[in-house]
Amino acid sequence: MIRFEHVTKTYQRKSVPALADLSLEFERGEFAFLVGASGSGKSTMLRLILKETNPTSGSIFVAGKDLSRLSSWKVPRLRREIGMVFQDFRLLPTKTAFENVEFALQVIGTPRSAVKKLVPEVLDMVGLEGKGQRLPHELSGGEQQRVAIARAYVNRPTILLADEPTGNLDPETAKGIMDILADINERGTTVLMATHDEKAVNRLSKRVVELVDGHVVRDEMRGHYRGAADESVISGAVPDGDAAGERQASAPFPGGSARASDVAYERFDESASEGERMGDLDRAFEETDEREEGEIA
Numbered sequence: 001m002i003r004f005e006h007v008t009k010t011y012q013r014k015s016v017p018a019l020a021d022l023s024l025e026f027e028r029g030e031f032a033f034l035v036g037a038s039g040s041g042k043s044t045m046l047r048l049i050l051k052e053t054n055p056t057s058g059s060i061f062v063a064g065k066d067l068s069r070l071s072s073w074k075v076p077r078l079r080r081e082i083g084m085v086f087q088d089f090r091l092l093p094t095k096t097a098f099e100n101v102e103f104a105l106q107v108i109g110t111p112r113s114a115v116k117k118l119v120p121e122v123l124d125m126v127g128l129e130g131k132g133q134r135l136p137h138e139l140s141g142g143e144q145q146r147v148a149i150a151r152a153y154v155n156r157p158t159i160l161l162a163d164e165p166t167g168n169l170d171p172e173t174a175k176g177i178m179d180i181l182a183d184i185n186e187r188g189t190t191v192l193m194a195t196h197d198e199k200a201v202n203r204l205s206k207r208v209v210e211l212v213d214g215h216v217v218r219d220e221m222r223g224h225y226r227g228a229a230d231e232s233v234i235s236g237a238v239p240d241g242d243a244a245g246e247r248q249a250s251a252p253f254p255g256g257s258a259r260a261s262d263v264a265y266e267r268f269d270e271s272a273s274e275g276e277r278m279g280d281l282d283r284a285f286e287e288t289d290e291r292e293e294g295e296i297a
């Protein structure tokens with residue numbers, strides 16, 4: 001369903017690759033978490049799947065298509081097969097919950113009769129029955145994320161990508177959101193979720209892929225948020241060998257060895273590039289202007 005073959009991605013003006021020789025496959029219908037420190041490459045993986053940006057080298061296959069061979073006019077069609085959910089919801093503020101979801105169908109030319117049927121159905125599915133006429137600011141954070149999920153799922157994408165969807169939510173609200181994502185996965189959609197939400201990962205017990213500096217350091221089928229190496233860091237034990245030492249030095253989470261200054265720099269870089277990221281749904285269907293990044297498409 002999604003395959004990365006020796007993918008390296010180096011952004012312009014960066015000496016270190018965001019992803020380095022990454023090879024990984026996600027099967028149809030799978031639910032996988034991407035975990036790792038800020039700047040480890042999780043969002044870059046999601047952007048590559050959406051063809052928002054291109055790899056520097058290597059190949060990516062999504063739903064049977066080699067993205068490097070996908071002509072630009074076919075990119076919107078690719079994105080129709082992929083729903084996307086963000087940490088900050090990205091709803092259109094002047095449109096109601098119903099209209100936000102409706103808009104996703106309108107831009108792909110769905111007939112009015114189908115829109116009328118599908119929007120209430122999906123709003124019910126995410127637990128928003130009776131709240132379709134509310135504007136985003138009249139909804140709680142959890143409810144806004146439900147609208148965003150409804151919008152991403154309304155045309156039944158084969159893949160749902162979620163970038164820290166519970167990052168702005170309290171644990172109980174986050175749990176509700178995770179239940180919806182699990183339900184969507186049960187219905188056959190492949191779900192890939194980048195997250196720092198330890199509880200969500202541990203509760204669902206799905207595949208966990210951990211990235212450190214653009215490398216996969218762990219890939220477990222029924223994984224937990226922290227791997228065995230992280231636990232040894234927390235308990236103070238120092239693993240033997242260079243690789244283990246290096247891994248520990250890059251440990252993403254509390255344990256005494258996370259490189260706080262590096263993380264801060266990465267966050268700074270990210271905020272600089274925030275404008276390049278995918279915005280509201282209307283922009284999501286537009287072609288990526290790779291020239292802004294100075295990349296060769």
Ligand SMILES: Nc1ncnc2c1ncn2[C@@H]1O[C@H](COP(=O)(O)OP(=O)(O)OP(=O)(O)O)[C@@H](O)[C@H]1O
Pocket residue numbers: 011012014017018036037038039040041042043044045194266269270273276293
């Ligand atoms: N558009 C961009 N231009 C330049 N560098 C970028 C861009 N996007 C990401 N990077 C850099 O690529 C690296 C990986 O970033 P990425 O956003 O993929 O990490 P992440 O694991 O998703 O982080 P977070 O958990 O904070 O979302 C970082 O060093 C980051 O600064």
